[in-house]
Amino acid sequence: MSYPIPAGTLAGKTALVTGSSRGVGADTAKFLAAAGANVVINFRNKAPRAEKLAAQLNEEFGTQTLVVGADLTDADSVASMFGAVRDVFGGLDILVLNASGGMEANMGEDYAMRLNRDAQVGALDAALPLMRAGARVVFVTSHQAHFIRTTPTMEAYAPVALSKRAGEDALRKRIPELAEKGIDFVVVSADMIEGTITATLLNRLEPGAIDARREEAGKLLNVAEFAAEIAEAAIDEIPENNERICGDTSSFNPIV
Template sequence: MLNGKTAVVTGGSRGIGEAIVYKLASMGANIAVIYAGNAAAAEKVCKKCGQSYSVEARAYQCNVADFSAVKEAVVKIRADFGAVQFLVNNAGITHDGLLAMMKEEDFDAVLDTNLKGAFNMIRHMTGLFIRAREGCIINITSVSGMMGNAGQCNYSASKAGLIGLTKSVAKELAPKGIRCNAVAPGFIATDMTGNQTDNPLLDMIPLGKMGEPEDVADAVAYLATAKYVTGEVLRVDGGIAM
């Protein structure tokens, strides 16, 4: 379905990003995995892509919050893969805390990675998409950006901003044949969410359980192939944000 295409996935070495990498690879896409620090994990993901799905996968270390570093990474990816058709902005961090006690650096770090990081990637990859008159951008936001979450003002703000970025990019790039959508996960079982079995918010999920990274990956796969969908925010949340 995506044979001969290339997808860039940020934060692709673990959790939701890893599941997205495997899903797109299973559809035939070559993969550029961008990771922050764990080279061994990223290389392991790339190795599995080759062994299990017979696609080319390469890892690139990059701090997505760094504008210049992202530019350099995109140049390398273009040199290695040539044309790139898909970008999944999944890289994200949390520094939770109550607003009254939150440190400025914790607020800035989350916005820099989650929101500015997505901007940096889109900014430097747009030229590739425009020249090819083809491109699909999928931003991983969160229901926290739609409904807020106490103790996560920085994270919620970053994810709400990502929704606005998605819609603006979709309108701006649609005439160039480039689509931009977002996926908004709810409570997904990953290392980042940790043990949530006692979280009272679980009682608010109509489906009564946490989601899996593969649930988010399935939504990404849909948006990657939905050629008449742009500017959409697809919730994968068990109904919590209805």
């Protein structure tokens, strides 16, 4: 199997991917490990799945991994996670803010905003003392969220989209501060991703939604393809406006 980043490119670097026990986060962690990075695998629940991924990465790539459970909406939990990173690796070079949500039941009306905005900023704040000069923060989002100000999205996804855009905006405000510390920031955005939990939930709530998006976009990325874009964003030159826009966007109105 070929990997998006050549082996050894990230040797000696440490990367943390939030929400990396499955899906896009797990494949992103795998691609970073294949490039030689030590990888911190974060999960909210289901530790065995995270431990299994860590064992796989150790065996396949010989990289050192750290598995840390943390609820990103719990400040103490997040502080504990980054404390473990400090104790094991001493610092951090890549922070991939991948974990998001907001469609879960019984989590409270403000859960989407707490997770997709407040927790993203909280994770960055907790990580900053560990981030070395030359480090990079990668924020993962969707076109439905990135363009929500100018292009309406499915009703069921609107609260998530609005909160993710709020998270992106809050993080973008930190770009000057990050630059002073020698830390880069990039947003990675794509359309709905084939095979993700979010896509499955939306298709259940609005039958045919994914087929409609696929027809309009021409092609939707799958989990591995989007993860490859995220992994590459961790090493490529920072694009214009600090955003890496993946795939067709002709059905979205640009933000001006």
